[in-house]
Amino acid sequence: MRQVFLQLVRLGIGASSEAIFPGRIDWPGLQDLAEQQGLLGVALDGIERIPLDQRPEKKDMLQWIGVSLQQESQYAIQQKAAAEMALLFHHNKIRTYVLKGVVVAECYPNPIHRFSVDMDCFLLPENSDFDAWSLGNDLIKAQGFEVNFDYYKNSTFLLPGLTVENHQYMVPFRGNKKLTNLEVLLQSYLRQDNGEDRIEGAYLYRPPVMVTALFLIEHAYSHFLHEGLTWRMILDWMMFSRTHQKDVDWYALDALIDEFGFRKFYDSFYRLGRYIMGEIGDSGLNSRDKKMMEDVWAKLDVHETITGVKGKLALVGNTWRARWKYHYFGDISWIQALWIQVKGFLFIKEPKLN
Numbered sequence: 001m002r003q004v005f006l007q008l009v010r011l012g013i014g015a016s017s018e019a020i021f022p023g024r025i026d027w028p029g030l031q032d033l034a035e036q037q038g039l040l041g042v043a044l045d046g047i048e049r050i051p052l053d054q055r056p057e058k059k060d061m062l063q064w065i066g067v068s069l070q071q072e073s074q075y076a077i078q079q080k081a082a083a084e085m086a087l088l089f090h091h092n093k094i095r096t097y098v099l100k101g102v103v104v105a106e107c108y109p110n111p112i113h114r115f116s117v118d119m120d121c122f123l124l125p126e127n128s129d130f131d132a133w134s135l136g137n138d139l140i141k142a143q144g145f146e147v148n149f150d151y152y153k154n155s156t157f158l159l160p161g162l163t164v165e166n167h168q169y170m171v172p173f174r175g176n177k178k179l180t181n182l183e184v185l186l187q188s189y190l191r192q193d194n195g196e197d198r199i200e201g202a203y204l205y206r207p208p209v210m211v212t213a214l215f216l217i218e219h220a221y222s223h224f225l226h227e228g229l230t231w232r233m234i235l236d237w238m239m240f241s242r243t244h245q246k247d248v249d250w251y252a253l254d255a256l257i258d259e260f261g262f263r264k265f266y267d268s269f270y271r272l273g274r275y276i277m278g279e280i281g282d283s284g285l286n287s288r289d290k291k292m293m294e295d296v297w298a299k300l301d302v303h304e305t306i307t308g309v310k311g312k313l314a315l316v317g318n319t320w321r322a323r324w325k326y327h328y329f330g331d332i333s334w335i336q337a338l339w340i341q342v343k344g345f346l347f348i349k350e351p352k353l354n
Helices: 002-012 027-036 040-047 058-091 132-142 177-191 209-226 231-243 250-259 263-276 287-297 308-321 323-329 334-347
Strands: 094-099 118-125 147-151 154-159 162-167
Touching: 002 027, 002 040, 002 231, 002 263, 027 040, 027 058, 040 058, 058 094, 058 118, 058 132, 058 154, 058 162, 094 132, 118 132, 118 177, 132 147, 132 154, 132 162, 177 209, 177 250, 209 231, 209 250, 209 263, 209 308, 209 323, 231 263, 250 263, 263 287, 263 323, 287 323, 308 323, 308 334, 323 334
Parallel strands: 118 162
Antiparallel strands: 094 118, 147 154, 154 162
16 A cells, blocks of 8 residues: 555656556555545545556545645645735735745645645745734734734734734744754854745745755754654655755755754655655665655644643653654653653743744
8 A cells, every 4th residue: 555655646746657566456455545645635636647447436536635635725724815815914014924735835846735724924024124924914913803823933823714923033043052952053144035936926935955955954853853753754854855955055955954953854854755756765775864754644743733741751751751752853852852851841932043
């Protein structure tokens, strides 16, 4: 089933033009797998490229199409809500940068099939100096929506059809010097931007390419350590990096991957990207890559819905369970990572950048 899934994804993104499937396929199970990996619509695009006699039976096909149509509808609702939010912010001299989301989706052949459940954004003043993050939260509250401040890195609010993570900071840097430096660098890149790259006429802005590149890598690394990876996170990087092949300063990015301690993670992350694209096979993966792939196939250990002290205890538990990941892929030990978390929680309630 896993190999069928990978072949469908390759067909769906145009990385392959043909596939060989077994005689019998558990299509409902395959649909569950595609949903778990965040690539239901992309896999459906692949199904539509195989001969009719190899496709699912009508009832299975209708079920798959029905769920995909729901996601397409939600995607449209999300984009409309995001554009309306950005217009409100624009009227108040705030520029809305999209982190991941549509900036990555547009790199796919069929953007509406790169589905996500929420929107990440970063707010900056358009032409003066004020706290755009706080003002943005106030504007949302003035519209009658509740704003949640449970996590120091971002506020969260639910608009009609869209959950928004409004980032005060882009990376979880509390207590971590390397990530603090990364946060400073990302914000420096962003603040140098002139706001000329808008998305489809809305007041939604694409960040500089280096911001998205570093953000995607750090986000995947953090997810891998604390919850787990999905093939969609890996494919996001491949689609974005291939689309912006000529825009990324690869020499600088390679140096930054080393500087911020992502090297051991990134090398396997990238090889798995080449694997899902069909560019290398099992023989092109080393033992460390295969350990990461085992984690990709596993279900996510999601804890983000837990807040407060219970949330911190869940994070400690995840760090304990992920100690093998720190051994193979981290630049620090799991004990050091745990100390950073405890130190941040106990002594740095509201972190600030210098």
